[in-house]
Amino acid sequence: MSTTTASTAPFPKNFVWGVATAAYQIEGAWDADGKGPSIWDDFCRVPGHIADGTDGTVVCDHYHRWESDLDLIQSLGVGAYRFSISWPRVQPLGSGAFNEKGFEFYEKLVDGMLARGLKPYLTLNHWDLPSALQANGGWENRDTVHHFVNYAREVARRLGDRVASICTHNEPWVVAVLGHEQGIFAPGIKSRAVMLQVAHHLLLSHGMALTALREQGCKAELGIVLNMSHTQPATDSEADRAQAWLDDGKGLRWYMDPLLKGEYPADVLAYFGADAPKVFPGDMGKIAVPLDFLGINYYFRCMASAGEPWDVKASGHVITDMGWEVYPPGLTALLVRLHRDYTLPPIYITENGAAFKDEVVDGRVHDVQRQTYIATHIAALGDAMAQGVRVHGYFVWSLLDNFEWASGCSKRFGIVRVDYDTHERTLKDSALWYRGFLAAQKNIAGV
């Protein structure tokens, strides 16, 4: 399977191949050099919030090991590294003074990437909001929109000439729904109305930040990253089909329509009723500014059922350690459908990967399931591109085993294993496969 993928995939010569991480999940150094606390620092302290009781205070210790980690990335033969800035590291209170030491870290990191021939793909918000802003209502408060735009301006002023790409938000759906409706992610709020106001402010701050950065002359590609699934009805019944359209509306169209069409989907707006967000005149136009790229994080498909919830185990497909069904054709179907329904900017698959339990045997990690997951999804991506979808790059989630949010360190997504006691890194077979695949791609492209 893997060799076939490597030799037949139709990827263009300038296709961007990368690996991805996020600040809170790998950096540690939670209060080093003037960093302020984030909502994830606070959330992890509450017993019961994190399945295995771990947190991001040290985790991979990337803050102190960034140079060898960049060497590791370079050794894979990828061309790009997607990382995120911890907002409270560079602006401890989320407003007011910036922290020079914090910026020094990211300037060294970005220069280190450039020195190793890696294109920096920067994310401004991968969920670690400064706690001080949460004390004033966080993303529910419209003031946070303005604070975010100021933060974005400062990051772009310092790094905008050196990074290839700036993404405003990673997965606004997760921040809104898991953080503010289900309450299983920071800041742990449970209210549909708050969730919808938060989602609106995330979208608004995205659009306003893009406008501000363009006015500032920022040359990096500017965009946003959404998590998306391909939602199918569990059966062909009318009720299941209606459920699938509603689920798609809440998860995908609620974000895609404002960004690309300047409006919330009318059917979902009607469904949300009195919980709908407060939208000021002009907001929708501010959200729908042109995107240089759209990032998509794809992990699994969704099956919609109006009755009993669909049992993923009944699918007969491999299930990951997260309980997610492995279904590569869902990626092809998702991309082809988006291409049909929207006028898309260039797409990047900004995250794709899988958690499986693995072990070190004689210094090797034979993670064949993760390797197969990545290989089959790259092939599925190739299928979508062959059908005309414009995709510019693909990033594996994740470079390292890391802190997987509410699941803690027990779920391993890395293609590189991290020993959390010694911090030793070991390339898993999936990493070796990815390296071989990329080398083969270079040969095919005749470079």
Ligand code: FCB
């Ligand atoms: C995504 C997140 C990323 C990681 C993967 C598994 O939702 O963006 O940080 O946790 O899931």
